[in-house]
Amino acid sequence: MTSSLVTRERLAVSLLFLLNGFIMGSWATRIPLFAEKLGLQESILGVMILVFGIGSIVMMPVAGSRIARFGSRRVSVVSTILYLPTLLLAVLAPNIPLAAVALFLFGGLTGAMDVAMNANAVETEKAMGRSIMSSCHAFWSLGGLFGAGLGGWLITAAGPLGHVLAVTVIAAILFLIAWPMILADAPHPGEETPAGRLPLTPLPWLIGLVALFSMVPEGAVLDWGALYLGRERGADVVFSGYGYAAFSLTMAIMRFAGDLVRDRFGAVATLRGCGAAAMAGLLIIGFADNNILCLFGFALAGIGISNLVPIAFSAAGNLPGLAPGVGLSVVTTMGYSGILVAPSLIGFIAQHTSLGLVFRGLPLLLLVVLLLSGLARHADRAEDKRAASFKPEPHAPA
Incomplete structure (x- = not known):
């Protein structure tokens, strides 16, 4: 119920x-x-x-x-x-x-x-x-x-x-x-990470790459989008903030709709469609000849990036023969390192080139995501599996 x-x-x-x-x-x-x-x-x-x-x-x-x-x-x-x-x-x-x-x-x-x-x-x-x-x-x-x-x-x-x-x-x-x-939830003082060992199967690490290469562009927009519009494209402080605003707006809309889209088209097709949209948006940001078109690029990138990571996390929690916590621990760590640490490397690249070149290069990471998109099949019917998990007795075999 x-x-x-x-x-x-x-x-x-x-x-x-x-x-x-x-x-x-x-x-x-x-x-x-x-x-x-x-x-x-x-x-x-x-x-x-x-x-x-x-x-x-x-x-x-x-x-x-x-x-x-x-x-x-x-x-x-x-x-x-x-x-x-x-x-x-x-x-x-x-x-x-x-x-x-x-x-x-x-x-x-x-x-x-x-x-x-x-x-x-x-x-x-x-x-x-x-x-x-x-x-x-x-x-x-x-x-x-x-x-x-x-x-x-x-x-x-x-x-x-x-x-x-x-x-x-x-x-x-x-x-x-x-x-x-x-x-107000109850604490779990005896809770431990499963076996304390890293999984040897390549699946969680490959899905971790999907999360990592999806979150690097998100971090780039967060940390460098306003600076790119202001310093390299001459936008004022108000318009510079609109880039991330457009990105966040479309991302929020697509995340509210994400479950419905995935149920309708499946995780693999959704990941591929989102990945293609994200690549197109980033290329528009890097190549646009005016700021309005650049703003559209930020909006399109938000549509594309919105559901890449949720699908990766869902796939990681449903890998066959692997406890959900083990797969998720690998994928979340790899993913968050992308949004938290990788954007700092962009500063060093931009110092010697430009932020425009950086945004033109980020789609290469999403190309890897598309090449690995078949792994998103593990995310399908995650809700059905979760619902089924409420039916067995507590000691039923996994």
Whole structure:
């Protein structure tokens, strides 16, 4: 039996995703001002973004262990409270060393909150008896849209400091609304990773490549889209934020529709269609001769990239002969390293070439995704398998 479509707990975890995406979208519009304030060239900015990614990778497993001990609700609450002022700290940092510390904390608490809210979404799914993860990630994209879309306007209207204060206050209000409704799940202090060994079968690693090469372009748009429009294409600060806003809007729409599209066409066809759309969008961004067409490229890239990673994660959790946690641990780690760390390498490339060349080159990664798209067949009928898992007795063979 499934519960009602909307519950207090589902609303709460959706607000957490919205909050996190809103701050990240706001950060996307701040990056050009952040670089200008500290006098950062592309290569040094790339190092700073790498520091952000390292912070996330360090804190993600820490958050995971705390969730096992205290439950996802408590870790979600604590990590969100600590996360709220981190964008403000990064913006106010007066020099490069302090900015690096602030970005490490910003990235670390972004990662911790990400793990906690995803874990709470899983527990909410179990409590509701229905899948909600895709829509949660859609709310993250929607938050990115609001953050990026309002960012340029707020910076112009209220100034750089007024913008970040407004973002912090709005995010705090969202959290205060969500806090009382967050699902209180039980801790699992005895929970351990399966066997503590890496799988020897190549399947999870190949699907991990799909996740990795899908998330690198997403990270490139987040970290470099506004800078590309501003520095290389001469857009003003308001229009520069529209690139990521367009990307987030179409990504959010397609993530809300993702389950229906996949049920209609199958995971393999959906992955191939999305991959082709993402490649076309990135090529338009790199080759467009005017900013309006470039904006269309960002929107098309959002459509394409939207469902690549959800399909990869679903396939990883349904690999034959492999426990779901083992496959997912490989694929999520490889995938998130793409969005958190790989974009920093773009700074070094752009320093010696251009960001336009980078966007023209990113489709090569998605070509690999298309070549491996047949592996998406493992994602088909994941919902049927999950529903069936409720029927056997607890000790039924896997």
